[in-house]
Amino acid sequence: MDDVDRTLLAALQHDATQSYAALAGQVGLSTGAVHERVRKLREQGVVRRTTVDVEPAAVGRGVLAFVLVEANAWMGDHPTRDALAALPEVMEAHVIAGPASLLVKIRVGTPEQLQASLRRLFQVEGVTGTQTVVVLESFFERPLDPYPQTP
Amino acid sequence: MDDVDRTLLAALQHDATQSYAALAGQVGLSTGAVHERVRKLREQGVVRRTTVDVEPAAVGRGVLAFVLVEANAWMGDHPTRDALAALPEVMEAHVIAGPASLLVKIRVGTPEQLQASLRRLFQVEGVTGTQTVVVLESFFERPLDPYPQTP
DNA sequence: CGTGAAATCGTCATGAA
DNA sequence: TTCATGACGATTTCACG
Numbered sequence: 001m002d003d004v005d006r007t008l009l010a011a012l013q014h015d016a017t018q019s020y021a022a023l024a025g026q027v028g029l030s031t032g033a034v035h036e037r038v039r040k041l042r043e044q045g046v047v048r049r050t051t052v053d054v055e056p057a058a059v060g061r062g063v064l065a066f067v068l069v070e071a072n073a074w075m076g077d078h079p080t081r082d083a084l085a086a087l088p089e090v091m092e093a094h095v096i097a098g099p100a101s102l103l104v105k106i107r108v109g110t111p112e113q114l115q116a117s118l119r120r121l122f123q124v125e126g127v128t129g130t131q132t133v134v135v136l137e138s139f140f141e142r143p144l145d146p147y148p149q150t151p
Numbered sequence: 152m153d154d155v156d157r158t159l160l161a162a163l164q165h166d167a168t169q170s171y172a173a174l175a176g177q178v179g180l181s182t183g184a185v186h187e188r189v190r191k192l193r194e195q196g197v198v199r200r201t202t203v204d205v206e207p208a209a210v211g212r213g214v215l216a217f218v219l220v221e222a223n224a225w226m227g228d229h230p231t232r233d234a235l236a237a238l239p240e241v242m243e244a245h246v247i248a249g250p251a252s253l254l255v256k257i258r259v260g261t262p263e264q265l266q267a268s269l270r271r272l273f274q275v276e277g278v279t280g281t282q283t284v285v286v287l288e289s290f291f292e293r294p295l296d297p298y299p300q301t302p
Numbered sequence: 303c304g305t306g307a308a309a310t311c312g313t314c315a316t317g318a319a
Numbered sequence: 320t321t322c323a324t325g326a327c328g329a330t331t332t333c334a335c336g
Contacts (some may be wrong), residue, residue, distance in 0.1 A: 001209070009210065012203040013211040016167065019311060030323045035320095036157060037188035038259040048204040051294055052163040058152070059160065059297035064245070066217070066254060068284075081290040093290040094215070103284055109298055133219075133254060139232040141312070143202055147260055172328060184303050186332070 001046070004029070005037060006146040009046070012038070013143045016050050060109040061089075064138065068100035069121060070129040073103045083124045089117050100131065152197070155180070157297040158187060160197070163189070164294045167201050168252040215289065219251035220272060221280040226252045234275045240268050251282065 006025050011026055020031040020038075027034065032110070041047045056062055069075070076095040084093040084104060092105040104121070108114050114134075121130055155178050160167070162177055172184040178185065181211075192198045207213055220226070227246040235244040235255060243256040255272070259265050265285075272281055 006210065007162040009203070009205055013205065014200075014201045014202070016201040020313095021311075026216055031312085032314085032324075034320050035247065044209070046206050048206055049164070049165075050201065050203050052160070053199040054160055054164065054293055054295050054297070055197050055199055057278040058195070059157065059245045059295065061295055061298060072229040074289060085291055088296060091295065092292045094286040095290065096217075096284050098284040099282075100284075103286070105321095107295060108220075127251065131250075133247050133249040133251075135245040135254070137227060137246040138247055139268050140236055141243045143244065144205050144207055144258060145239055146205070147212060149195055172330075182305050182331085183305075183333085187303085190332095275321095 001148075003048075004147075005041060006148070008034065008037060009041070009146050011143065012047070018088055046150040047098075061107040062106045063110060063114055064136070065089060065106045065108075065114055066133040066137040067104050067118070067121065068131040068133075069102040069104060069124075069127055070131070071101040071126045072128045075126055079125065086118055087117065089113070154299075156192060156197075157299070159180045159185065159188060160192070160297050163198070163201075164296065207258055212258040214259045214261060215286040216257045216265055217284040217286070218255050218257060218269070218272065219282040219284075220253040220255060220275075220278055221282070222252040223279045224277040225301055227268075229273065230268055231277070238268065238271055240264070 007027050008023060011023055017044050023038075024031045024034045029037075037081055038047070056064070080102075081093065084090050084102075089106050089108045090104050091107050092103075094103045095101070095145065096103045108117055114132075116130065118130055121127060158178050159174060162174055171185050174189075175182045175185045175221070180188075189198070207215070231253075232244065235241050235253075240257050240259045241255050242258050243254075245254045247254050257265065257268055259268055265283075269281055269283065272278060
């Protein structure tokens with residue numbers, strides 16, 4: 001994992017449809033060498049997958065909210081994880097240190113669906129309360145850029 | 152934007168490296184028709200870009216935190232947006248309704264870098280306080296799946 | 303939306319540094 | 320190990336029916 005790999009990752013984040021020849025040009029290597037590097041990055045799990053970034057509002061998911069979930073028991077275990085993963089509107093779920101047990105990110109189509117989602121969250125074992133932050137406008141959401149080095 | 156398009160979007164989210172022939176098989180159309188549909192989805196901005204999902208810890212971004220930013224003025228304007236966009240550790244920035252003005256998502260490499268990032272947030276014009284939620288473990292982060300219909 | 307053809311690209315084997 | 324080169328098969332891409 002050197003600077004060339006980081007440059008490749010940044011380039012792929014920006015546009016994963018570009019050819020290996022184009023990538024090769026950016027890093028000054030041959031297409032074969034680039035092909036091999038990208039293959040290894042995938043194999044090592046540095047690149048988890050190639051995906052497509054979809055505009056939420058265009059697919060009926062224009063309402064975004066973050067919910068702090070309070071609980072009366074330890075929720076950092078797999079039953080909780082699975083219960084949340086079963087809810088398709090939950091985009092992210094994190095165990096946190098702070099004023100609550102969990103933080104979840106939710107995308108739905110309407111305020112009514114948000115209400116319904118909160119009702120489902122309350123049905124998850126151990127949940128005693130929620131604090132909801134509704135997003136009015138997203139300034140930006142961008143992909144991770146590799147940091148120059150890891151000291 | 153019909154069910155075929157939604158199926159294509161879901162398939163591309165799962166794996167954007169698959170060929171048009173493979174996509175065509177999943178929806179029962181020809182490769183040419185699928186090519187045209189995907190081209191239009193890109194053109195319309197439904198597909199914003201094709202990108203690569205990178206493991207944060209592998210590129211020195213293993214520390215995740217959410218920060219509620221309080222302000223003494225309206226922060227839903229472009230100067231604020233630009234100030235936040237200039238900070239590479241800020242992955243997302245949202246204007247919110249709730250206990251604060253903004254919610255930002257931050258990824259850094261170390262707790263020291265998190266501290267440095269909070270210091271930079273305080274230097275943004277109008278910021279009067281922050282409330283930080285540190286993530287201990289992420290259960291999951293997954294791409295948006297299109298909802299069946301938008302009533 | 304399907305078909306077919308042409309240009310481009312991904313992929314791999316080989317050899318060199 | 321890592322890289323360059325070259326060749327083959329697959330894929331993208333586009334015009335036409």
